Amino acid sequence: MHGNEHSREIKIGILGATGTVGQRFIALLAKHSYFVIHALGASQRSAGKRYAQAVQWKQTVPIPSHVRDMVVKECKPEHFAECSVVFSGLDADVAGEIEDAFRRAELAVFSNAKNYRRDPAVPLIVPLVNSSHFAMIPQQRAQHDPPLQKGFILTNANCSTTGVVVPLAALEKAFGPIESCMITTMQAISGAGYPGVPSLDIVDNVVPYISGEEEKMEWETLKILGGLTEGDDGLKVFDMHAKSPLRISASCNRVPVVEGHTECVSIRFAKRPPPSPQQVREALTAYTSDAYALGCPSAPRHTIFVHEEADRPQPRLDRDYQMGAGVSVGRVRQCRVLDIKFVVLANNVAIGAATSSILNAELAVVKGIIS
Numbered sequence: 001m002h003g004n005e006h007s008r009e010i011k012i013g014i015l016g017a018t019g020t021v022g023q024r025f026i027a028l029l030a031k032h033s034y035f036v037i038h039a040l041g042a043s044q045r046s047a048g049k050r051y052a053q054a055v056q057w058k059q060t061v062p063i064p065s066h067v068r069d070m071v072v073k074e075c076k077p078e079h080f081a082e083c084s085v086v087f088s089g090l091d092a093d094v095a096g097e098i099e100d101a102f103r104r105a106e107l108a109v110f111s112n113a114k115n116y117r118r119d120p121a122v123p124l125i126v127p128l129v130n131s132s133h134f135a136m137i138p139q140q141r142a143q144h145d146p147p148l149q150k151g152f153i154l155t156n157a158n159c160s161t162t163g164v165v166v167p168l169a170a171l172e173k174a175f176g177p178i179e180s181c182m183i184t185t186m187q188a189i190s191g192a193g194y195p196g197v198p199s200l201d202i203v204d205n206v207v208p209y210i211s212g213e214e215e216k217m218e219w220e221t222l223k224i225l226g227g228l229t230e231g232d233d234g235l236k237v238f239d240m241h242a243k244s245p246l247r248i249s250a251s252c253n254r255v256p257v258v259e260g261h262t263e264c265v266s267i268r269f270a271k272r273p274p275p276s277p278q279q280v281r282e283a284l285t286a287y288t289s290d291a292y293a294l295g296c297p298s299a300p301r302h303t304i305f306v307h308e309e310a311d312r313p314q315p316r317l318d319r320d321y322q323m324g325a326g327v328s329v330g331r332v333r334q335c336r337v338l339d340i341k342f343v344v345l346a347n348n349v350a351i352g353a354a355t356s357s358i359l360n361a362e363l364a365v366v367k368g369i370i371s
C-alpha cells in the first residue's frame, strides 16, 4: 500500500463493530495513517460492555490494544458526535433507520449494508471502479430535508458484485461495452456474517441458493458500470448502463470456504471481432484504479492480479494478497458460447466489504468531500 498523508487525524466511528465486517474494519483501521478509531457501536446486547467482552473476535490478528477496553455504545448519533465519519457494518434489518439518523446528524456514512444501494440519491461505489459517482454527493445533501452541509450516505456493493465489476470495468475501458455476462459464484460462509450458515448445512456440502444475491448482482452491476447523466430537470441520475444494454445472469452458491468469493464469468463483447484471451489478460493487468492513482493509502498496487498458472486463483492461497484489497483473475480463455471466460477471486470481507468502505472514505478525503 502507498499513499498521501492527510495533514490531520480524522476521528471515525464503526457501527456494527462486533460483526464480521466490523471486526475487519477494526483490524484494518488500527494502524491507519489518518483515520483514528474513536467510537464503536453495536446492538443493545453489546452496548455498555468493553469491546473485548462484547465481541466474538474471529480475526487472525489480536484485538488492537487501544480498542480492547473501548466501551461499545448504542448506535445513536449523540454517542458519535466527535466523529466526522462512520463506517457501517450493520445488519441490514436495522441499517436503514440507523444510517439515516447518522446522515441527518451531519455525519458521513460509508455503508456495507444493502438498504440504500438502490436509492437514486445514493452513490453505489466500488472504489476500484466508479469513483466518478462521488459527483452525486452534493445533490444528495442539497435534496435532503433539511439540506445537509456535511452528512451523506455512500454505499459499497454486495461482495460478489464487487468481485465481478472490477474486471468488467477494466475490459469495458479497453474494448468498449460488454453485451452479455454469465456468472456462477462460489461464496464463502463468512459472507453470511457470524454465526452465519449452520455447520450441518455447509460442511461436506454446497448450497445452491443465497437469498436475494442473484438479483443484487444483476442490478448493482448496472448502477456501478453505468454513468451519471442529467435529467430534464437538470438533476443528475444514474444511467444504469442504458446507452449500451448489458444482460447479466448470475447463479449464486454457498461453498465450505471461510473467506474469499470465487466467481466463474463468461462474457460477450459488443466489439466484433472480440479481443483475444491474451489481449484480455494484458488489459486486466494494465488496469489501474483512481484510488491508487490519487494516492489512497489502502489502494492495492495491482488492482487486478492476473495468474498464469492453470489452477489459480484459489481462495486459500490468494485471498490475502495485498491484504485482500485487489482482485485476482485467472484461467482467461476463449468461451465457445460467448467470447471469453475467466475466474475471479475477491476477498468478501476485505475488498468485498470493509476495504471498499475505507477506500471510499479515503477517496472522499482526497476529493475534499470530507475533511
Ligand SMILES: NC(=O)C1=CN([C@@H]2O[C@H](COP(=O)(O)OP(=O)(O)OC[C@H]3O[C@@H](n4cnc5c(N)ncnc54)[C@H](OP(=O)(O)O)[C@@H]3O)[C@@H](O)[C@H]2O)C=CC1
Pocket: 015, 016, 017, 018, 019, 020, 021, 022, 041, 042, 043, 044, 045, 046, 047, 075, 088, 089, 090, 091, 092, 094, 095, 112, 113, 114, 157, 158, 159, 190, 191, 192, 193, 194, 348, 349, 352, 353
Ligand atoms: N460478511 C460479508 O462478507 C459482507 C457483509 N456485508 C453487509 O455488511 C453488514 C454486516 O455484515 P456482517 O458483519 O457479516 O454481519 P454480522 O451479523 O456478523 O454483524 C452484524 C452487526 O450488526 C449489529 N447489530 C445487530 N442488530 C443491531 C441493532 N438492533 N442495533 C445496532 N446494531 C445491531 C451486531 O451487533 P451485536 O454483536 O451487538 O449483535 C453486529 O455488530 C450486513 O448488512 C451485510 O449484509 C456486505 C458485504 C460483504
Ligand SMILES: N[C@@H](CC(=O)OP(=O)(O)O)C(=O)O
Pocket: 092, 112, 113, 114, 157, 158, 159, 187, 188, 190, 191, 192, 210, 213, 216, 348
Ligand atoms: N450476501 C453476501 C454478503 C452480504 O451480506 O451481501 P449484501 O451486503 O449484499 O447483503 C454473501 O452471503 O456472501
